[in-house]
Amino acid sequence: MDNQEALQRTLTRARRALQIIEEEKASYGIRIPPDLVIELEEKQKEVTSLEARLSQLQGQRPASVPNNLPRYNDVFVGRKEEIARCMDALSPEERGWGVAIDGIGGMGKTALALEVAHLARKQALFDAYLFVSAKTTWLSTEGVRPETLALSSLDSFCREFAKGLGQADIVKMTDATERRRALLDALRGRRTLLIWDNLETLNAEERDMIAEFVRKLPTPNKAIITSRRRTGESAVTIRLDHLLEAEALELMREKGKSHPRLDQELNATKPEILTALYQASGGNPLALDWTLGQVAHKGYSISVALERLRDAAKSEDLYGFLFADAAKTLSEKDRTVLSALVVFLTPAKTAALVDATDIVITEIQVSLERLVTLSLVNDLDGERFGLHPLTRTYIRAAVGGTDTVLTAPLSGIRFNSAAQRKVLRYWVDFAQKYGGDDKDAYKTYDKLETEWQNLEGVATTLREMAGIPGALKDRQAAQMLIDLENALYNFLFFRGYWDERVRLGEWCYHAGKALGQWSDAGWGAYHVAWIYYNRADTDWAVRWATQMTEAMERGGSRLDKAVAIGLQGQIAEQRQDWAEAERLHQEELAIYRELGEEQREAIALNDLGAVAQEQGHYDRAESYYKQALAIEEKLGNKANQATYCGCLGNLALNRDRPTETRPWYERELALAQEVGRQDLVADAQAGLARVLEKEGRYAGALPLAQSALDIQERLRDQNLDFSRRLVERLQRKVGME
Known part of the structure; x- marks a missing residue:
């Protein structure tokens, strides 16, 4: 009712102003000034417009309200924020000509425009609602269908708008320029909503002419433009994004x-x-x-x-409808940039694209600007650029990086597979630069953590390109996969990506086999077996240890074979076959000493210490552990030092020497946190919780035990059940205090 009253007051003022102008006109007789004639016509239109809008609000259906809005019977959900922005753009207070809605195909631009138009009609914001479309095709479950009524020029739009306004004289004009001027004149004094749909199908000249037309649109008329191309000078622009x-x-x-x-x-x-x-x-x-x-x-x-x-090949109607037209307009540089972006699973900065493609920054920027305009690339905060999942699926198929085989209408649109391969190499080089198993490599693992999503995506792409497991399709991709896994396996273990280490280790094993590179295959199998061993999943550890041993026998070095022997010893340990474990660890120790492999020697000594400790030979175990620790202190490997400190802490706790125990666990925890070794952080926390439990400090012990349990649950660590019982025990004791 408030809207009606306000509109009624506005109408009353307009009628009074019209009466004054008519009285002034009468005073001139037959020599009426042209300016007064124009003012009178515009005021008459304003009064007619206000009367029509008031009739709308009062529930009447006046014949004077032109309206050709399509009936939108489909489901419309969400978009509340976008609707609010559109309605603000259509309000009299907003000085622009309206709103431009752009975005990737299929995002619902037309649906949003119609939803806003119908809402505006319910609120009687305009006295005419006119919709025209340049849509040339539409998508059904049966495929892409042509739209026979599509408009193709500004002049055809103007004809339809004039027809909708009942301006037959304008429709009949033969000069397109005169028609545009006449339509703008006819709109003066009115409040009309013009909806221009799917303008991306028009050529650049026509789009520019339409942009000029809407800039000249007399107020308070408004327009809504929808297009896959970014547009919208002097308008509120909405890039329509995904549904939540x-x-x-x-x-x-x-x-x-x-x-x-x-x-x-x-x-x-x-x-x-x-x-x-x-x-x-x-x-x-x-x-x-x-x-x-x-x-x-x-x-x-x-x-x-x-x-x-x-699968773009099985959904070519959809992907062709969304991308084929835009893809045909791309330059070679544009396609190179898209081929590069498809490898980035997180938004890429311009500098990263320059590094990955070797294209100069100015050319990258020009291509990105064009791709954003075409809604093929999203420009995000922080000058980052990303792809919509559907765009990624289409480009990957067009590049040929999957098993997909495209046919018409997409088969003739090829992307740059060499550019994709160059970006894949960029990420492998990135992993090698910041990864590895050097004693100080942990210092750069944060860089790998930040880019893990990209690195994981690269590994998946390389596996698909290589065709493994199965018949080898791409030797270069298989080798890059091996290089990537070798660079990442230590990072994955330290940071707790154990499932991912298993997956990449398996792929490395299959890639090594396919290439006949048995040492690479053996190390991939070792990296898998090591996780299963640490999860006490002994059967799977045995399976992969066997595959490692077989691979190393076929093509491994003496060092490789010694590592396989050590792994067999650890599995014997897990099976409590102490004699076999002792024999195997002594054998590997002898080889390491012969080869001068001090770090491996320390690992073998630690393994022997574990065997001795399990059999109750504590002095012997302590000697082995301290020998191993001394070697690592000399070499400066903090991760291994943390391991051996933890072993000495466990040994002291077993011997019921609490004063010796705490310093070992505290040192283990400090070192483990410094290098980011998650399993050792949990081990130290659980150890310190047990020390506090022995001291009767249950409330202090519980948070440490709970933190250890949280880590071990994520890793599925072999000590998980022990920590779970520790937490339950401490919870009962805290509750009894």
Whole structure:
């Protein structure tokens, strides 16, 4: 009612002003000044406009309110913030000509424009609502279909707008320039909302002419433009991004209400599969709708439809609709930049792209600007650039970095596989620069941590390119995968990426076998076996230790074979076969001493100490541990020093020597935290908790034990059950205090 009253007051003032102008006109007789004639016409239009808007608010349907808005019967969810921004842009207080909505295809730009237009109509913000579209195709579950009514020029848009306003004389004009001027004149004094849809299909000249037209749009008329190309001078610009996951799930549920089979599938599908569908679609409404349509109309399960979405070759209608037209306009540099960006799983800075591609920064910047304009690349805070998941899937297929084989309409659009390979090499070099197992390598592990998502993506891409396990397809990719794993295995162990170390170790093993590089294969198997050993998963440790031994026998050095012997000894230890463990560790120790491998000698001494301790030979165990520690102190390896300090702490605790125990655990903890070795941090914390427990300081012991348990649960460490019992015991004791 407040809106009606305000509009009524505005109308009353406008009618009074119109009456004054009409009286002034009458006073001139037949020689009326041209300016007064124009003022009178504009005021008459304003009064008509206000009357029409007031009729809208009063629930009437006046014939004087032109409206050709399409009926939008599809599901619309979310976008509350975007709607609010659009409505602000259409308000009289906003001085720009309106709002430009851009973004990747399928994000719902047209749907948002129509939602805003219908909302504006409910609020009677305008006296006319006119929609025209340059859309040339539309996507159905059966494929891409042509749109026969698409407009292709500013002049055709002006004809449709004039027709919608009932301006037959303007429609009949033969001169396009005169038509534009006449339409602008006809809009003076009115309040009309013009919606220009899908302008990316027009050529650059037509888009520029439309931009000039809307800049001249007389107030208080407004426009909404939708395009995959960034535009919008003198307007509020909204780059439409992905739906939030909750909104996407709501969209799925709403779609299910109209399709019983889809609803049944949605209810039977695990939540994690629906989340995976959301992630694969990147929250793109069209991709979600297309995928759900495969379920509703073609009988696929959601899991099968999801796999089709992830495979550009099986979803070429979708990917062609989204990307083919834009891809055809790209320069060679643009394609190189996209081929590079597909390797970056996190947004890339310009400097990183320069380093990865060897293209000069000015050319990179020009390409990025064009790619952002085409909505193929997102420009993010901090001058970073990233790809939408659907864009990534398409480009990876176009580059040829997957098993996907593209056909029309995408097969003729090829990207730069050499550029992709160069960026993959960039990341392998990055891992080698900041990784490795040198005693001071831990100091640069933070750089690997920061880029882990990219490095993990590179490993996956290299495995796919190499074709392993299976027939080798790309020797260079297989070698890069081995190089990457060799650079990362120590970092992965230190920082607690144990599952990832298993996966990369397996890939390294298969790549080494495929290349006939048996030492590489053996080390990959060792890195896998070592995690299973540390998780006390003895059967799997045996399986991989056997594969390591076989590989080293076929192509390993004497040192490689000694490491395999040591691993067999540790597994014998885990099986409590003390005699066999002793024999194997003595054998490896002799080889290391013969080869002058001091660090390996310390490892063998530590292994022998563990065997002695388990058999109750504490003095002998202490001697072995201290010999190992002395070697590492000389070599300066802090990670191994932490290991041996922990062993000496455990030994002192077993011997019930608490005054000796605490310093060893404190030293272990300090060293482990310095180098970032997560399993040793947990070991030291659990050890200190046991010392405090013996002292009756249960409240102080519990947080340490709980912290150790948290780490070990994440790692699935072999000491997990022990720490869990320690925490439970301390919780009971704290509760009794």
